[in-house]
Amino acid sequence: MNNNVLKTSAVLLTLSMALTTGSALAKPASTTQNNSAQHSVASAGQQVFTIEINGTALTDTGYQLPGGKEPLIPLRAMAEALGFKLEWNSKTKSVELSQGNIFTTVKTGEDRYVINRMYTPLGTAPVLKGDKLYVPASFASEVLHQSVSVKGASILIHTDIQDQEAVIDTGVITSVYQDESGKYKSVQIQGAGTDGIILTVGPDTVFKSADGGTLAFTDLHIGMTVQATHSMISTFSLPPQTPTYSITVLDQKKQADLLGTAGNVEEVLKDADGGISFRLKGDPLTGLSQSEIVLRLAADTEVVNGKGEAIESSSLVKGAKVIGFYTPMMTKSLPPIGTAVKIVVQPAQP
Missing domain, CATH: 3.30.457.10 (Copper amine oxidase-like, N-terminal domain)
Known part of the structure; x- marks a missing residue:
């Protein structure tokens, strides 16, 4: 990032602690x-x-x-x-x-x-x-x-106007929000609810793909792993919120219709062929998402930590705090059964 642009952005964003991103004072x-x-x-x-x-x-x-x-x-x-x-x-x-x-x-x-x-x-x-x-x-x-x-x-x-270094964070998107007026846009990563961090988006925020292609805010969806460059400044709210300079989508394959559920693993199941599935119960991330669902792990299911880094599927144990992303293709059973596209395993509570 151009040092002058970053320096200017830091000045402009000093006010955004509670107000999302900044502008000239x-x-x-x-x-x-x-x-x-x-x-x-x-x-x-x-x-x-x-x-x-x-x-x-x-x-x-x-x-x-x-x-x-x-x-x-x-x-x-x-x-x-x-x-x-x-x-x-x-x-x-x-x-x-x-x-x-x-x-x-x-x-x-x-x-x-x-x-x-x-x-x-x-x-x-x-x-x-x-x-x-x-x-x-x-x-x-x-x-x-x-x-x-x-x-x-x-x-x-x-107004303390000082050069601020940018922070780079990675994580999986759990929420993409825009208010009715279009004045406020945000993306939440590294957790759902009060967990993680909210990346506040402004008119100068740059969206791009890993290969350098140009994206738009409307191209962002839950389940995507992204790298965000944002201000060192953040609010004291839960989750904290910070002005964001750029968001880069790291996934090679993108699926816009993913659903998601954030909660706890109620039980882990293994079938005769060694296949693994687990029952997840918690909060739906979208209007069509489920509060309880059984998710099967496929050969291409990604299991990652809160920062989007690959981890072993053995971390999926009963009681684990996870966020499951899946397609709308589910059975009509109760709870429905679907195939996991990406599973985020959250850190254990102290």
Whole structure:
């Protein structure tokens, strides 16, 4: 990857910890340093806080209620200073923040900050005061991953712009997601549910095949083994989410209609000819997938670990945590019987 592109991408993606991928940061508009000219929101008993972003003071101030856990800061002023676009929904009293493919939602009175379909509490709910929505100062650090410090009656928000090295991970896709608006796209690998990692996809993410051919996001399907180059930065959610530079499909053979089930091996069966099958019970990965299925191992069934590396089929034992991928060709029995295309054996729980 071009070093300049990577350096730029790292800067752009610093904000994506909870918002998927990043975009360019805008410098705050020049404002007065004269505190007396700033707009104060405090009333009796409330402490006023000035706010600086990268050394430039905002016109709007923050405040802290008596006994409050932390100061509250004006969402719009802060976010716009960082280059975000905001849309106010008067019906739900919520704000959508976006920048490029970065997207999150903040709702008045709810200590649940939406980060890529996940909810993260901060201990303080957003407050609507007059015509402005205020969020806890930790929103800037925990959600936007800025450096935040409080010195006396000043809140200092600093964007740490540093060169970031890319991380390369491999794994099997268990989920491919795109919301209705098309603003948010993601791919989950190395596990299902709260396991693994979510690769957030932006307009600059490159998709390709192992031979260098060009692919599109719509070419990705569950069951594919991929190599992802992504940011070192990730969210604190489960699973963690990280901005992604490129995704390379490593499989030579691709099958778009695979189904999948993530769960535990209930029993392992061997027939008279030495054939192996196992009963898998767990969570279906798609609408047509099964919660319980018997999967036969064929000569070309791949058995891999969470990173997509080949392992011995002897690891398929009763109680093993696995993700089974199979075709829609199944018997009508209960549970249905199908042929495994790929089996991912997850690490044993400590």
